[in-house]
Amino acid sequence: MRSRLRHASWGKIGLVAIVVLYILWSLAPVAIAFLFSFNAGYSRSTWQGFSMQWWTGPKSVFNLPIYTDAIRHSLLLAVLAVIITVPLGVSLSIFLSRWRGITARPASFLATVPLVVPELVLALALFFLVTKVNLPIVTLGTSGQVVGQVTFILPLVIVITIGRLSSIPTGYEEAAQDLGASPPQSFRLVLVPLLQPAILASAIVAFAVSIDDFVITQYMSSTSSTQSVPMLIYTATRGGATPALNAMATIMALTTIVIAAVGFALYRLLARREQITDAPATAPALAVSREGAL
Amino acid sequence: MAGGHIQITDLSRLYGDVLAVDHIDLDMVPGEFFSMLGPSGCGKTTTLRMIAGFEDPDSGQILLDGVDIRHTPPHKRPVNTVFQAYMIFPHLDVYENVAFGLRRQRVGKDELRRRVGAALELVQLEALAKRKPSQLSGGQQQRVALARALILEPAVLLLDEPLGALDAKLRHQLQDELKTLQQTVGITFVYVTHDQEEALTMSDRIAVMSHGRVEQIGTPREVYDEPTTEFVADFLGISNLLSAQAVSGVAGECLLRVGEFLLTARGGETAARGQVRCVVRPERVDLEPADATGPNRVPGTVERLVYLGSATRAIVRLATGQTLQSLIPSDGRPVAFEQGSAVQLELPADALRVLKGGGRAEDAPDAEQVLGDQLEGAADA
Numbered sequence: 001m002r003s004r005l006r007h008a009s010w011g012k013i014g015l016v017a018i019v020v021l022y023i024l025w026s027l028a029p030v031a032i033a034f035l036f037s038f039n040a041g042y043s044r045s046t047w048q049g050f051s052m053q054w055w056t057g058p059k060s061v062f063n064l065p066i067y068t069d070a071i072r073h074s075l076l077l078a079v080l081a082v083i084i085t086v087p088l089g090v091s092l093s094i095f096l097s098r099w100r101g102i103t104a105r106p107a108s109f110l111a112t113v114p115l116v117v118p119e120l121v122l123a124l125a126l127f128f129l130v131t132k133v134n135l136p137i138v139t140l141g142t143s144g145q146v147v148g149q150v151t152f153i154l155p156l157v158i159v160i161t162i163g164r165l166s167s168i169p170t171g172y173e174e175a176a177q178d179l180g181a182s183p184p185q186s187f188r189l190v191l192v193p194l195l196q197p198a199i200l201a202s203a204i205v206a207f208a209v210s211i212d213d214f215v216i217t218q219y220m221s222s223t224s225s226t227q228s229v230p231m232l233i234y235t236a237t238r239g240g241a242t243p244a245l246n247a248m249a250t251i252m253a254l255t256t257i258v259i260a261a262v263g264f265a266l267y268r269l270l271a272r273r274e275q276i277t278d279a280p281a282t283a284p285a286l287a288v289s290r291e292g293a294l
Numbered sequence: 295m296a297g298g299h300i301q302i303t304d305l306s307r308l309y310g311d312v313l314a315v316d317h318i319d320l321d322m323v324p325g326e327f328f329s330m331l332g333p334s335g336c337g338k339t340t341t342l343r344m345i346a347g348f349e350d351p352d353s354g355q356i357l358l359d360g361v362d363i364r365h366t367p368p369h370k371r372p373v374n375t376v377f378q379a380y381m382i383f384p385h386l387d388v389y390e391n392v393a394f395g396l397r398r399q400r401v402g403k404d405e406l407r408r409r410v411g412a413a414l415e416l417v418q419l420e421a422l423a424k425r426k427p428s429q430l431s432g433g434q435q436q437r438v439a440l441a442r443a444l445i446l447e448p449a450v451l452l453l454d455e456p457l458g459a460l461d462a463k464l465r466h467q468l469q470d471e472l473k474t475l476q477q478t479v480g481i482t483f484v485y486v487t488h489d490q491e492e493a494l495t496m497s498d499r500i501a502v503m504s505h506g507r508v509e510q511i512g513t514p515r516e517v518y519d520e521p522t523t524e525f526v527a528d529f530l531g532i533s534n535l536l537s538a539q540a541v542s543g544v545a546g547e548c549l550l551r552v553g554e555f556l557l558t559a560r561g562g563e564t565a566a567r568g569q570v571r572c573v574v575r576p577e578r579v580d581l582e583p584a585d586a587t588g589p590n591r592v593p594g595t596v597e598r599l600v601y602l603g604s605a606t607r608a609i610v611r612l613a614t615g616q617t618l619q620s621l622i623p624s625d626g627r628p629v630a631f632e633q634g635s636a637v638q639l640e641l642p643a644d645a646l647r648v649l650k651g652g653g654r655a656e657d658a659p660d661a662e663q664v665l666g667d668q669l670e671g672a673a674d675a
Contacts, residue, residue, distance in 0.1 A: 169379065169381070171377055171379060171381040172381050172383065174346075174348055174368070174375075174377070174381070175375070175377055175381035175383070176383075176394070177347075177367070177368040177369045178346060178368055178369070178374055178375045178443075179369075179374065179394050179395035179398065179442065179443075179446065180369050180370075180395050180398035180399060180446065181369055181394075181398050182367075182369055183367075183369075185398065186369075189394075190383055190385075193385040194384065194385060196385075
């Protein structure tokens, strides 16, 4: 311990201090918001004693329709986003990475454009599209929100999946076909199982991003029935909200954290079980073998 | 199992504007162990992939037992492949990897179990059936790849450098096993390798390839002892080439002038005249004391001696500036020469072969000078 202290320079201590301060700074507000959901009074800034009234009972988060509707709507949007973006994004990625046509490169570039376009710009553009052009299914409201979120989330799924795909040699699909699997069978029996970790990671990211999304969801909303949790939190802070709002924010934060944690654990498990063994280098064999005819 | 007969005629494959495979003809007879041998980029793997169906030929024909398979997709061709990096499915255990092909054919439960068992037994992997690929060694993975391909009883088994990823000792052991296995199952093996030793020890016949073309086809003994081109002579074994002037000779013989000395060659293109290239295998070159006399001898100076264990390699510089190598077997007696010794090299007429493609009188001496310089550089280093 003594020798460690002796070797610790002021630079190191400074770095550690910055890290600790940063963690405290980013966690403290969350902790405080969480704490105030147990406030005995109506204030969200003055502590008036401990109470469970915002978690259970008539004034609780679970008894206010406006809150429960928002939670239900946020979950609906997140589930729809996952159901649509994951299969679509995975198929697109396979198409883009395994397709050697001349347009594959521009196409994969275009697919990632929404990633770099500011979300607000994308939201405005979508808003104009939906309100000025009469689209068949997409209108302001749930359908518009889903389409907007899908547009925004799809590139994330593609980036994750293409990353994994590039580490899977095409030889696996060739081996499957060599053994009698048709191209669709080799896709289903070999490529999809090998992509499982990427599929899982994509689903987690899609869910978390959808739950968190405010800008697009706000622009594409119609009536109060299409209000998501972030929208509610944003508007409610301006009006008179009770600590039940803190309880709701806590629920959303915990949901995201738990799903991300479970997903990460599953990902680690899958990735370990289905290790792709790298082919050892073959180059040294050449040098040795030229001498081998002695 | 009966072996398949592969006939390739005028097969070509372009990559961009490079001819990876340049109008080749090959005939692989049923049940033989046929190797395609050459350096990387010689077109051997591309040819194999065209037989498997992973590459489309730009021209030519591939017949399997008389049927054109050029437009048959890979999963419908009666050939199977052992891939270079094995490509064992990492999400399936050994048993399911081996059963993969049979499941696609929808064979019955009992037959599946029986045949997977037999295939695992063939490659001695019964005990590891429940293992995941990541728990297998390189050699074991190679056996899974073999069992997985052989279980479908293909007419032809294609092997793409299957031993390339293994260490030298295991490679030697598996060479024997592969050869025995091929004789047991009796099907045609088409084997791609850049390793001349592998090709020589296992093959019934070898096609030596270079720049998309077939340089020579023959038994291992033929391509090693009777190379017809400079490339084959150089690629198999140690480069031991000699530039000479072919002056005259009776039928079946060729009189060669090397500097002021005359040598008789009885192998190869003995009818060639003018500037030619010749090859002599180092193990056929005899090193003798400087006072030795007799026909087919040239004097030289020992430039370097390299101890190789089973033999000693002597690099000898001739008066013309060319170098030749001689292998002195380690027979217990000390080598009678040292660096700088003046010696006589005996090049037996039967071992001296005149190669095809000689007669380029202008640029041959330059090429020889370059070769000499390279060897000199190697000796200095």
